[in-house]
Amino acid sequence: MAGPYSLWGELDSLLQDREEAGLLRRVSTWTPRSARCIEAPDGRSLVHFGANDYLALSWEPRVREAACVLPSGRYGAGASPLLTGHTEAHEVLRRRLAAMACSEGALLFSSGYAANVGVVSALAKGEDVVFSDRLNHASLIDGCRLSRARTFIYPHADLEELRALVRRHRGEGRRAWVVTDSVFSMDGDVAPVEKLEALAQEYDLGLIVDEAHATGVYGERGSGLLEERGCRSDRWIKVGTLSKAIGCSGGFVVGPGVLIRYLENAARSFLYSTSLPLGHCRAAAVAVDMLGAMGKERSALRSVSQTLRDRLRDLGHRVGKGDSPIIPIYAPSVRDVVAWSQRLAEGGFYVPAIRPPTVPEGGSLLRVSLNIAHTPGDLDALVDACRF
């Protein structure tokens, strides 16, 4: 005879465990006020160092105007792309993304998450091997899991360890892949893309790179780190998102026509999901169009990032290296990072505390995320508030 249904009690005790470890998370309601300010759930206005809208394009009037529903048009796409969900708005956006990346084609997904999961699981087969950076985004990790390929995790950005793994296991797979973020989402550092390209050539590896945080931020056209570093091998398969510097929502992959035609038939998160709303596509197309002319903003962002890192180091903090707009300030413990974030909020700044499982155990950090709307005064005040 069954007793009371046990699931709810079990979930409650799992949540309590998380709470005791300081790891319980909750959704709360925030009100964006401008590219640099956000209103907290308690009504206080905070300088926003937590968004990925690096170029403030989600506030750009032309982008917002393009997102409006046309009087004669629909809002939702109403169907998946291979039925009737692919419209002129989707086609224009995919052509612009392909042009930005100097690629033959592009394919749209409902999010960057869906793009990574769809691309990796459609390309890596059960008889393949995958080498995946330890700090890759969850969506690449899930893509590897779904692919059923044998996956080897290499220590973060460690080319020598990766080479050793490749030497040992390359022969065990029909095809072998390296899967990596280009800019890492929490640590804000970059993958050694030139060396990965050379390794791929040497051992005949496929390369899947997630340019989510590099799009708009690196490269003369703003297409990402591969453009910046001159990595032009035709082995690269580049995934990106419209949700960060492009300021909208949705994901994409760019590459040769044959790749796009294959993924149109094989990427399940593309095939079995409704196309993006039309306004998203129009807004993103305007933002993508603007990226090429934002070289000055890119340089400014990167130089502010370097200066801020130096100033935080001068205060004695352990700060990640690089010049991306994501600046990690490492904390000794989960409790410290939560306390630091709370203190900053009390001082008028939103800087999220990032804890396991988003980062590995022991890797808790404050994630400072810059955008071009922050003023020199905002940065001075933040440095001042970081004296802990």
Ligand SMILES: Cc1ncc(COP(=O)(O)O)c(C=O)c1O
């Ligand atoms: C590196 C990386 N890849 C992919 C994603 C997923 O993108 P999206 O938020 O568009 O689903 C994110 C963002 O959360 C990310 O940080």
